[in-house]
Amino acid sequence: xxxxxxxxxxxxxxxxxxxxxxxxxxxxxxxxxxxxxxxxxxxxxxxxxxxxxxxxxxxxxxxxxxxxxxxxxxxxxxxxxxxxxxxxxxxxxxxxxxxxxxxxxxxxxxxxxxxxxxxxxxxxxxxxxxxxxxxxxxxxxxxxxxxxxxxxxxxxxxxxxxxxxxxxxxxxxxxxxxxxxxxxxxxxxxxxxxxxxxxxxxxxxxxxxxxxxxxxxxxxxxxxxxxxxxxxxxxxxxxxxxxxxxxxxxxxxxxxxxxxxxxxxxxxxxxxxxxxxxxxxxxxxxxxxxxxxxxxxxxxxxxxxxxxxxxxxxxxxxxxxxxxxxxxxxxxxxxxxxxxxxxxxxxxxxxxxxxxxxxxxxxxxxx
Ligand SMILES: [Fe+2]
Numbered sequence: 001x002x003x004x005x006x007x008x009x010x011x012x013x014x015x016x017x018x019x020x021x022x023x024x025x026x027x028x029x030x031x032x033x034x035x036x037x038x039x040x041x042x043x044x045x046x047x048x049x050x051x052x053x054x055x056x057x058x059x060x061x062x063x064x065x066x067x068x069x070x071x072x073x074x075x076x077x078x079x080x081x082x083x084x085x086x087x088x089x090x091x092x093x094x095x096x097x098x099x100x101x102x103x104x105x106x107x108x109x110x111x112x113x114x115x116x117x118x119x120x121x122x123x124x125x126x127x128x129x130x131x132x133x134x135x136x137x138x139x140x141x142x143x144x145x146x147x148x149x150x151x152x153x154x155x156x157x158x159x160x161x162x163x164x165x166x167x168x169x170x171x172x173x174x175x176x177x178x179x180x181x182x183x184x185x186x187x188x189x190x191x192x193x194x195x196x197x198x199x200x201x202x203x204x205x206x207x208x209x210x211x212x213x214x215x216x217x218x219x220x221x222x223x224x225x226x227x228x229x230x231x232x233x234x235x236x237x238x239x240x241x242x243x244x245x246x247x248x249x250x251x252x253x254x255x256x257x258x259x260x261x262x263x264x265x266x267x268x269x270x271x272x273x274x275x276x277x278x279x280x281x282x283x284x285x286x287x288x289x290x291x292x293x294x295x296x297x298x299x300x301x302x303x304x305x306x307x308x309x310x311x312x313x314x315x316x317x318x319x320x321x322x323x324x325x326x327x328x329x330x331x332x333x334x335x336x337x338x339x340x341x342x343x344x345x346x347x348x349x350x351x352x353x354x355x356x357x358x359x360x361x362x363x364x365x366x367x
Contacts, residue, residue: 012217013266014246016237019220023234026227033140038133039125039231041255043172044090045210045291046122047335048103050115051095054081057334058193062330064230064310064339065293066204067091072189073182079189082181087258088206088313090179094121102145106166109285119338120288122158122212123259124170125230130155133171142228152176152183152205162225164218169229200304206295208342209258209351211247211290213280216264219248223261226250232259239265244275260351262289284336290328290353292340298325302341313338323348325337 030036035247049057054072058081061067067083070090074080077098083091096117107116127133134157138144145160145168153176158168182188195201214222223234227250235258237248248261268278280289295301302316311330318325329339344350 014216014219014263019070019223019234019237022220022224023227026224027233029140030228030231033136035136035231036132038129038136039171039229040215041252042089042123042169042257043126044092044124044205045207046092046094046124046170047337048094048096048101048117048121049118049334050117051079051097053118053334054079055093055191055193056095057081058083060332061091062193063196063198063308064204064305066201068195069193070160070201071182071189072123072193073186074189075186077134080181080186081189081193084179085206090181091207092181094312103161103168104167105159106285106287108284109312111283112285112287114335115333115336118334119166119331120291120335120337121161122170123170123210124156124158124172127171127173127290130171130173137229151185153178153180159229162222164222164225164286165212165214166285167212169226194285197318198304198308200297200301203296203298203301204341205296206256208256208292208294209249210291211260211262211289212287213262213284214286215281216244216267216278218286219246219261219263222263223248223250228261233242241265242275243277245277247351258351267310288337290338290340292326292342295341295343296339298327298343302327305341318353320345322353323350324353325338 061083062069067085070082070084072081079095081093096162101117103119103121104116143159144157148155148157155173155175156170158170161168227233232250232252233253235249237246239246244264244266246263246265250259262277264275264278268274268282305314313328313330316325316327324342324344326340326342331338
């Protein structure tokens with residue numbers, strides 16, 4: 001089969017055969033490098049927000065998910081607010097007070113310019129030995145932003161924002177109290193956000209997946225790059241030709257969290273003919289589009305969220321016969337993220353049903 005990258009500019013399209021072959025090579029390189037067991041599951045996501053919106057962003061997440069407030073603290077340059085839910089990756093809101101934001105260059109897009117510091121910046125994965133991980137990865141040419149940062153309870157390093165996705169991959173080794181990000185080098189902030197008393201929020205559970213939108217041409221390199229940094233692998237993809245969209249799923253054995261890359265099949269040509277995925281990138285740039293939470297009693301939970309004022313892009317779609325139910329909120333004015341509520345029925349391990357992926361992708365075109 002012809003190398004997709006060798007086609008002319010107007011002929012490029014994605015196909016899985018080449019990606020699968022390259023993914024196999026990356027897995028083999030990873031094995032040979034001795035990375036097995038050195039990168040684990042997702043510990044946290046870091047969401048950058050505008051400084052004046054950090055409390056509002058926390059309050060919004062508390063009233064739309066099962067997460068609770070844990071801590072809010074700062075150092076001379078940055079404020080953080082940590083939200084937690086037992087058994088799930090932490091959500092860390094981050095607002096810079098001083099200093100340059102390395103993600104800023106990804107914000108030069110029509111629907112982002114007003115909130116240039118707002119984006120899901122970093123996926124943080126756990127490692128049992130950060131120094132060993134870093135030595136191996138640097139030895140095979142992978143880049144990181146500076147040296148290991150040493151804190152009271154953890155060591156951490158992260159990549160510079162990656163060109164294809166505008167996100168960073170971070171790696172954390174707990175050396176003290178697990179899950180405790182503040183320490184002697186930080187001061188508590190004088191506020192906290194109370195969890196609203198809304199019992200249906202108990203139904204909103206673990207962070208199930210996040211979906212990153214990338215340009216059609218960047219699909220393979222973005223997935224392969226993610227695989228080189230982590231223990232994840234390309235699992236499967238679903239093509240929706242009428243909408244020029246592919247949903248590509250990367251998973252790690254034994255991990256709850258999946259990272260989804262959504263791209264066009266063919267590149268963006270113009271606004272009139274673009275599908276919703278390529279149109280989103282034209283408006284927002286490559287970035288994380290949504291974060292999804294496993295939801296119990298999803299029908300009543302959806303109704304409760306709606307009557308509580310949460311805006312949705314579409315109705316609740318799917319059902320037990322189709323394997324899952326899911327709904328997407330409108331874009332948050334605090335995080336620029338959409339929240340997805342998802343419930344899978346017995347034996348189903350997908351992210352959508354073939355019949356409703358088109359409907360859902362179309363719904364997100366309203367953004
Ligand atoms: Fe999703």
